[in-house]
Amino acid sequence: MFSRIKSIGILGLETYMIDVEADVSRGLPKFDIVGLPTPSISEAKDRVHSAIKNNKMIFPISRITVNLAPADKKKNGTFYDLPILIAILRSSNQIPEVSDDTAFIGELSLDGTIRKVSGVLPMVIEAAANGIRKIFLPKGNAAETVYVSGIDVFAVENIAEVINHINGTKKLESVKKEDYPDLREDVYVEDFSEVMGQYEAKRAMEVAAAGGHNIIMVGSPGSGKTMLAKRIPSILPQMTETESLETTKIYSIAGEMPENVSMIKTRPFRSPHHTVSPAGLSGGGSIPKPGELSLAHNGVLFLDELPEFPRSITETMRQPIEDGVIRIARVQATVSYPSSFMLVCAMNPCPCGFYGHPTKECTCSRSAVEKYLARVSGPLLDRVDIHIEVPPVDYNDIKKKSEAEKSADIRKRVNAAREIQNRRFENSPTNCNAKMTPAETRQYCSLTDDAEKLVRSAFESMSLSARAYDKILRVSRTIADLDNEEKILPRHVAEAVRYRSLDRKYW
Ligand SMILES: Nc1ncnc2c1ncn2[C@@H]1O[C@H](COP(=O)(O)OP(=O)(O)OP(=O)(O)O)[C@@H](O)[C@H]1O
Ligand SMILES: [Mg+2]
Ligand SMILES: [Zn+2]
Structure with a gap:
């Protein structure tokens, strides 16, 4: 039969x-x-x-x-x-x-x-x-x-x-x-209220989240870089239903759905180790499964100890960072998975970790420091808009018993800035300031005369590249949006220039 x-x-x-x-x-x-x-x-x-x-x-x-x-x-x-x-x-x-x-x-x-x-x-x-x-x-x-x-x-x-x-x-x-009650509905276990002091670093995280900018943190061991990075998903806008479904599909295909969770409603935070294999990162197997780059879709991809990542690995990330998708070619078929994430990197300033530390002595030679920094992939760094230095946490801040500002309150400001961007990019595939095309950057980032002067002098004194110029404009736009200002003012530009510390110091 x-x-x-x-x-x-x-x-x-x-x-x-x-x-x-x-x-x-x-x-x-x-x-x-x-x-x-x-x-x-x-x-x-x-x-x-x-x-x-x-x-x-x-x-x-x-x-x-x-x-x-x-x-x-x-x-x-x-x-x-x-x-x-x-x-x-x-x-x-x-x-x-x-x-x-x-x-x-x-x-x-x-x-x-x-x-x-x-x-x-x-x-x-x-x-x-x-x-x-x-x-x-x-x-x-x-x-x-x-x-x-x-x-x-x-x-x-x-x-x-x-x-x-x-x-x-x-x-x-x-x-x-x-x-299957969804216990994890938009609840983040780790909150910015646990991070004492570090006002400048937290402000930079807020700017990064508000405009969707990639960010790199440089700081000595124990300064709180990992702690800060882990809390970024909690200040990004709440996931839309479409985003939740996209991310959940990827987790379902990867066989990575957490027990009894029916829909992923919190933004992913993925932190692949520098020993990750190319397949673990981009996806692999004879029938390719999603890798870390896709598991981070709609969330944060954190590269801790950036200089330790081999070039071959960081080069793999260029395409997804530009296009938001990763294509995996196999003999059988080519598969593509969405992989649009916010890139967050962290590194020590030198091999011993204490270069520039206020109290501890750096034991590295100048050439060792230079070699260490040169290990960071230039093309990858080129796609990072915001650089910050994370100083050791101030004892007076740790001593405080009171809580710092909650993630939910920071997120309110991020949301307001994102709403301005949603209106700005209503008829464009761009969805946040970080993703503006060069034409959009020209159109939306007009500077006042005073602001223009400020950028010029920063440019000359720091000998910035043309690429850095566009980044400063885009980040200034986000800072102005957080300030609810139509025009980019000198104070916005001044802050954006501060976020180019790696151009100034080492590169
Ligand atoms: N601002 C802070 N407020 C409260 N606790 C902090 C702060 N900074 C650091 N800590 C504490 O120090 C620990 C170490 O911080 P963390 O692991 O984030 O440092 P790191 O910069 O990533 O160091 P490494 O370079 O060694 O990876 C944290 O788990 C936390 O307990
Ligand atoms: Mg760390
Ligand atoms: Zn050192």
Whole structure:
């Protein structure tokens, strides 16, 4: 007998419907699967075979042919185990007919347990859009499906549950939103109120967040660079629904959804170590999974100890920083994942860490300091608008018992500045000051005569490059927006010039 069961395929962010067809007929016992990539076929066969036998069902001693259609679509992963099993049981008449508005996804263990898989959210969205009204999938993936409407999700732990439901012996309840309360709704554990003093550094973070500017911090060990960086997501504007969905899809595909979280509502903070592999960073595997650059999408990518990152790694970041996407080419296919993030870097000023420290002596030679700084990728640094020095925290500030300003209050000002930008870029693909095109920079960053004079003198005394000039204009625009000023005034420019400390000092 012939049967056809629905499932879903995925490659990168692209999803498509898959038909799993099974034919069980007389003849010498044989089990063939066609339409799957060769290496996964034998494993799928073994799992399906054992799962059926270990659950008191009969593995037909007949000729079994399973076909996964359409042939030209990539079928990677292990999530076809469950639909293959259901198709075989149906073709051998062990279960009643399954309506064609029902789909199945799931990997099997040999004992029939259904294992969690990756990419379930985009697959369920695809199913719902194609008229599927019921879907059976691993219990471990249930949380990420609750925001998809128009489809009943049956979250299952083993094949017995699926079969009992289809047979009508024990019906399952579909997953409800209430079963997965989102505890982490826009709540950040780390808050700027814990950072004592460091007013200038915090102000720079606020400016960076307000305009979407990349930022680099230079400071001695223990000055609080990591502490500051971790708190940036808490002052960025709240994620929009679209941003949440984009980010959640990436986490679903990467298999990185936190337990029982159905939607990512807090901006990601990713901090890859400098020993990260190129694949870990950009994404990889024969079927490329998203890497750190995509897991940071709509959030912050933090590169701590920037000079330790090899050139090969920092060069990989240039394209996503410019375009907001990363393309991964493989023999099988090219996959692209969104990767638009705010870049935050930190470094010590020299190998020993104390160059320029007010009380501790730097033990490095001048050439050692220069060599250390030269390790930072020029092209990467070129894409950073704001440089700051983080001094050691002042004892008098730590001593204070009172809390510093809360992230929520800083965020209010950031939001107000972003609203001005939303209006400014209403008809442009640009979404914040940091991303202005050269033409937009000219159009929106007109200076008063006094401000113009100030930039000129800074330019001459610091011998800045043309690139630095545009950065100063863009950052001045953000500072003026925070000030709710239409015109860029001398005080705005003066602050923006202060954020070019690396041009002045070392480069
Ligand atoms: N301004 C501050 N207010 C309160 N605590 C602080 C402050 N600065 C630093 N600390 C404390 O010092 C610890 C070390 O800070 P952090 O790890 O952020 O320093 P760092 O600059 O990243 O150092 P390294 O260069 O060694 O990575 C923090 O975990 C925090 O407990
Ligand atoms: Mg640190
Ligand atoms: Zn030193």
